[in-house]
Amino acid sequence: MSKPRRLRALGFVALAIISAPVQAWGPQGHQAVGAIADQLIAGTPAGKNARKILGSSLQTASAWADCARAVELRNGQWLYTQTGVYADCRVFENPASEHALVDFVQRNASRCGGFSSSLQCRHKAYHFVDLPLQHPKYDPALPGTAPNDLVHAINACIVVLKGGASPAPFDIRGQREALRLLAHYVGDVHQPLHVGAIYLDEAGHPLDPATPQEAHDHGNAGGNQVQLEGKKLHALWDDVPDKIFKPLMTGPGATQARQVAATSGELSTWSAEWAGESTAQAAQVYAPLKLGKRTVTLGGAEWPATTAEPAYRLARAEMQQQQLVRGGARLAQILKALWP
Numbered sequence: 334m335s336k337p338r339r340l341r342a343l344g345f346v347a348l349a350i351i352s353a354p355v356q357a358w359g360p361q362g363h364q365a366v367g368a369i370a371d372q373l374i375a376g377t378p379a380g381k382n383a384r385k386i387l388g389s390s391l392q393t394a395s396a397w398a399d400c401a402r403a404v405e406l407r408n409g410q411w412l413y414t415q416t417g418v419y420a421d422c423r424v425f426e427n428p429a430s431e432h433a434l435v436d437f438v439q440r441n442a443s444r445c446g447g448f449s450s451s452l453q454c455r456h457k458a459y460h461f462v463d464l465p466l467q468h469p470k471y472d473p474a475l476p477g478t479a480p481n482d483l484v485h486a487i488n489a490c491i492v493v494l495k496g497g498a499s500p501a502p503f504d505i506r507g508q509r510e511a512l513r514l515l516a517h518y519v520g521d522v523h524q525p526l527h528v529g530a531i532y533l534d535e536a537g538h539p540l541d542p543a544t545p546q547e548a549h550d551h552g553n554a555g556g557n558q559v560q561l562e563g564k565k566l567h568a569l570w571d572d573v574p575d576k577i578f579k580p581l582m583t584g585p586g587a588t589q590a591r592q593v594a595a596t597s598g599e600l601s602t603w604s605a606e607w608a609g610e611s612t613a614q615a616a617q618v619y620a621p622l623k624l625g626k627r628t629v630t631l632g633g634a635e636w637p638a639t640t641a642e643p644a645y646r647l648a649r650a651e652m653q654q655q656q657l658v659r660g661g662a663r664l665a666q667i668l669k670a671l672w673p
């Protein structure tokens with residue numbers, strides 16, 4: 334699937350891409366993270382609890398937060414609008430599951446419609462944070478962070494899974510909803526372009542934004558407005574080639590994930606830690622690119638990029654593989670910390 338996976342810009346940029354639901358990683362990336370974690374917690378108390386709460390595998394549950402993006406307000410009614418479109422959402426395409434999706438979106442959207450932004454449609458903002466590349470350490474004071482960003486979203490899921498009340502601005506109800514979301518967001522925090530952001534001036538030179546306004550003025554929606562060989566950079570990094578995906582879904586992925594180091598410190602600090610690491614990875618995503626002058630078309634602002642191939646494609650595959658393995662390992666780490 335090659336389509337914009339993320340949107341949040343205001344105005345005509347949003348209009349141009351509003352019709353396509355947006356996903357993080359491809360569905361394959363999230364499935365791989367879920368499948369690896371499923372294997373790592375099989376037969377443990379974490380595995381038993383997760384299965385009981387979800388009534389499904391983590392692999393299946395990992396798509397749920399993206400399927401929620403297909404819920405829209407139409408003529409005053411909230412509806413699931415993409416029946417039959419996404420294979421990984423099909424399991425949720427029945428009246429009870431669609432009701433659960435609509436219910437979550439209603440509680441977590443102040444206004445989703447023709448014009449969406451991170452503030453107006455909150456749940457879509459839960460999937461990312463835009464840490465400037467110059468700051469590979471999460472700090473909620475940095476431009477590009479928000480109270481409803483991905484780092485906070487992961488922590489909100491953990492609070493609910495521990496039996497606590499959903500911290501604002503999140504409205505997450507019940508352990509099933511929290512675990513479905515967590516299984517997805519832990520994948521997102523390992524996609525470098527969902528976390529580390531390059532901010533660019535008109536000439537295509539990077540800058541370090543000093544204020545949220547400056548970040549807003551110089552952002553590019555996680556590489557969605559950077560074009561490499563006619564494709565959105567973000568989509569290139571979301572798409573996981575089969576040759577990476579298939580081994581990750583079976584033994585080799587879990588074997589590698591067992592080698593991933595335990596995350597130290599309090600559970601509540603882990604998502605920030607991983608976000609810092611992904612920002613450092615995002616710097617490597619952008620380092621080999623030569624960025625050109627911004628152009629403004631009907632589709633919005635765009636920066637062209639060029640790079641040396643096949644070196645970039647090979648480096649991308651390697652980083653995707655590493656990050657998906659880390660994602661699976663760390664989803665399992667959270668669940669084992671919750672249910673030792």
Ligand SMILES: [Zn+2]
Pocket residue numbers: 356357358398399460517521
């Ligand atoms: Zn996502």
